[in-house]
Amino acid sequence: MSRPKVGFLWNPAGPEVMAELGHFVDFVEVVPDRLWYDFGTGVEPRFFHASAMIEMLRALDRPIRGHGIGLSLPSAMPLDPDVLDQMVAAAHWLRFEAFSEHLSMFLVPGASVPNAQAGIGLPVLHDEETLAIVVEKVRVLRDQMGIPIAMENGTIFTAMPQPPMSEPAFLNRLHDLCGANTLLDLHNLHANCVNLGWDAEEWLTELDPWTVTEIHIAGGDWLHGHYTDSHSNRSPPEVRTLLERWAPRFPRLEAITFEYHESYHPRIGIAGLAEEFEWMHSVAARCVESESVR
Amino acid sequence: MDAFGGRALRRIGVCAMSLVGFQTMLARMTAQPDFVAAVRSDPALLEREPALSPVERQRLAEIAGSRGMEANCMLYRANRLAPLALNCPDTLEQLGEALEGLLSAFWADEPETHVNFLIETDRFCRWLDARGDPPVGLAREHALVAARLTETRRLAGQSAWPMSGAMCCAAVP
Numbered sequence: 001m002s003r004p005k006v007g008f009l010w011n012p013a014g015p016e017v018m019a020e021l022g023h024f025v026d027f028v029e030v031v032p033d034r035l036w037y038d039f040g041t042g043v044e045p046r047f048f049h050a051s052a053m054i055e056m057l058r059a060l061d062r063p064i065r066g067h068g069i070g071l072s073l074p075s076a077m078p079l080d081p082d083v084l085d086q087m088v089a090a091a092h093w094l095r096f097e098a099f100s101e102h103l104s105m106f107l108v109p110g111a112s113v114p115n116a117q118a119g120i121g122l123p124v125l126h127d128e129e130t131l132a133i134v135v136e137k138v139r140v141l142r143d144q145m146g147i148p149i150a151m152e153n154g155t156i157f158t159a160m161p162q163p164p165m166s167e168p169a170f171l172n173r174l175h176d177l178c179g180a181n182t183l184l185d186l187h188n189l190h191a192n193c194v195n196l197g198w199d200a201e202e203w204l205t206e207l208d209p210w211t212v213t214e215i216h217i218a219g220g221d222w223l224h225g226h227y228t229d230s231h232s233n234r235s236p237p238e239v240r241t242l243l244e245r246w247a248p249r250f251p252r253l254e255a256i257t258f259e260y261h262e263s264y265h266p267r268i269g270i271a272g273l274a275e276e277f278e279w280m281h282s283v284a285a286r287c288v289e290s291e292s293v294r
Numbered sequence: 295m296d297a298f299g300g301r302a303l304r305r306i307g308v309c310a311m312s313l314v315g316f317q318t319m320l321a322r323m324t325a326q327p328d329f330v331a332a333v334r335s336d337p338a339l340l341e342r343e344p345a346l347s348p349v350e351r352q353r354l355a356e357i358a359g360s361r362g363m364e365a366n367c368m369l370y371r372a373n374r375l376a377p378l379a380l381n382c383p384d385t386l387e388q389l390g391e392a393l394e395g396l397l398s399a400f401w402a403d404e405p406e407t408h409v410n411f412l413i414e415t416d417r418f419c420r421w422l423d424a425r426g427d428p429p430v431g432l433a434r435e436h437a438l439v440a441a442r443l444t445e446t447r448r449l450a451g452q453s454a455w456p457m458s459g460a461m462c463c464a465a466v467p
Contacts, residue, residue: 035454037446038409045451054454070409076313085457093455108406110318117407118321119370125353129313157362157369161353195362226365 003288004215004253006280008273009067009231011262015056020270024277027063027097029257032090033070038083046082057094065214065255066096067183072107073137073151074124080107084144091145098147098254100183100214103134103167104154123156126163126170135178142179150181150213155188155229159196168207175211181252182207185216186242187229187259193238194227200238204246212250217243217280218259231261234272240279247283248290256280315345319354325405327367333358374401377411378418381439384431385422396422412443 005026008017018025035057037048057064070083091099104121124130134151142149151174153167165173174180184207192198217240219233235243235258247253258276260268268276319340323330333339337355340346346354357363375397379386386393400421408414419436422428 037412037450039413039447039450040408040410047453048446048450049452049454051452051454076317089453089455089457105317105321108318108321109314111406116321117409119325119373119407120366122317122320122324122366125313125316157365158357158360159362161356162349195365223365224368226362226368228365228369 001251001253001288004247004284005063005255006277006284007062007065007255007257008277009216009257009259010057011260011265013262013265016265016270017273018060021274021277024274024281025062027065027255028057028060029065029067029255030057030090030094030096031067031069032087033068033083035090036086038070041080041082047086054093063097064094065257066091066094066099067152068099068101069106071101071137071141072105072118073101073134074103074130075105075107075109076129076133077107077109079137079140084140087141088144091147096145096147098150098181098213099141099145100150100152101141102154103151103171104156121154121156123154123158123160125160126165126167128164131170131173131177134174134180138174138178138180148179148181148213150183152183152185152216153188155185155191157195157226166203166206168203171211172206172208175208180211181213182211183214183216184212184246184250185218185229186239186246187216187218187220187235190236190239190242191220191227191229200242204242209250210252213252214255214257215243215247215250215253216257216259230264231259232264232267233260234268234276243280243283244286248287250287253287256284312345312347312350315343316350316354319343319346319350320357323354323358323363324366324370325401327364330358330363330367371397371401374407374414377414380411381415382419382432382435385419385429385435388429388431412439412446415439416443 007025007027007029010028010030014028035050035054039046068087071079071087102121103124105124106118106121108116108118138149138151151171153171171182175182189200189203193200217235218229218231219235220228221230221232247256258280323333333355340351340354389396400418403421404417408417416439419432419439422432423436
């Protein structure tokens with residue numbers, strides 16, 4: 001196994017991070033949807049590109065991974081072909097080495113406009129119907145982009161009653177059926193444990209370790225008694241413990257990504273980021289050291 | 295449409311229509327706290343939705359009754375507020391205590407969030423202006439939003455990347 005790379009989710013503070021801490025950064029992850037303004041379906045031309053940011057990323061001397069939010073694969077509706085085209089073009093132009101999407105519903109089917117936003121990432125029913133829809137869309141993405149596709153476990157506030165299968169079982173099936181990898185977001189999992197009483201160890205034990213190619217870490221905030229995945233802090237101790245315990249157990253792990261929102265850049269600070277990156281690198285090194293015991 | 299997941303939807307057939315109804319209803323509950331309250335007090339309300347199966351009605355009733363539904367509704371409102379707070383902060387400040395009621399009325403009139411922050415804000419500014427007696431900051435902030443919207447619309451279509459490779463999606467029957 002090669003050593004997992006360490007990186008962060010690109011945001012407008014990215015240039016400062018690269019200038020100050022570039023030596024810690026093996027790769028960056030980009031949300032393609034943040035590289036354009038979408039005027040909506042039926043509008044021509046539909047997209048305005050953030051060209052300066054795109055050129056900055058293209059000139060960056062680092063591998064780039066794509067992390068989409070706009071395709072909403074579990075929604076019971078076809079993919080938006082215009083958004084798909086933009087995602088694919090971004091993947092080619094920025095030479096994404098991998099692409100991921102969320103196992104959450106961001107688009108609402110049955111609305112009067114095709115791309116009606118749910119407003120938040122809503123929970124998904126893990127059943128055969130949803131599985132068939134996601135599998136089909138993952139295959140389209142993989143065929144068009146020509147790179148590995150991963151799906152990220154969601155953060156939810158309401159558990160789906162009587163689920164036909166658990167989330168890790170759903171991710172395992174996805175991998176079996178279409179080769180979709182798992183982007184394991186440990187902060188999402190932690191938030192679900194806090195809010196819904198899940199057991200992280202039990203959840204992780206059920207997940208096929210072979211599926212995991214990337215891990216996300218982040219920090220959150222409390223909002224009126226609910227713990228949120230707000231990307232507003234450094235990773236909490238529980239997430240650190242999970243990463244240290246579990247990262248060495250994933251034989252195909254390629255990348256560990258720290259996610260934070262730019263509005264919290266002053267709160268986290270360059271010194272805080274440096275500490276986060278140093279710790280992430282120490283875990284990445286441990287993954288290689290522990291290979292012999294796997 | 296088949297290339298974009300339509301095949302799976304067609305294969306699933308009638309069940310997929312049920313899933314559409316379920317997802318639509320979940321989104322509706324998230325956007326409408328009043329509807330959540332109504333379902334909580336009378337879960338039989340969901341029986342009026344013919345697109346739902348009995349187990350889906352039961353799931354939705356349980357979700358409506360869960361503590362987490364309050365967080366869903368809260369975050370929905372926070373996320374819909376974000377584009378307005380970013381682009382017309384003075385207007386929101388000047389609305390003071392009237393803001394909450396006005397936002398609810400706006401979201402009831404415009405239930406579908408637009409992904410583009412400028413368009414979403416422009417819609418709100420127009421809606422607020424049409425009600426009469428707008429706050430003094432509205433005209434200035436709306437003008438700034440409208441100017442940015444015009445500028446981005448003018449430059450839209452100047453693609454930053456070649457589209458020829460991606461457009462092959464459209465050729466799939």
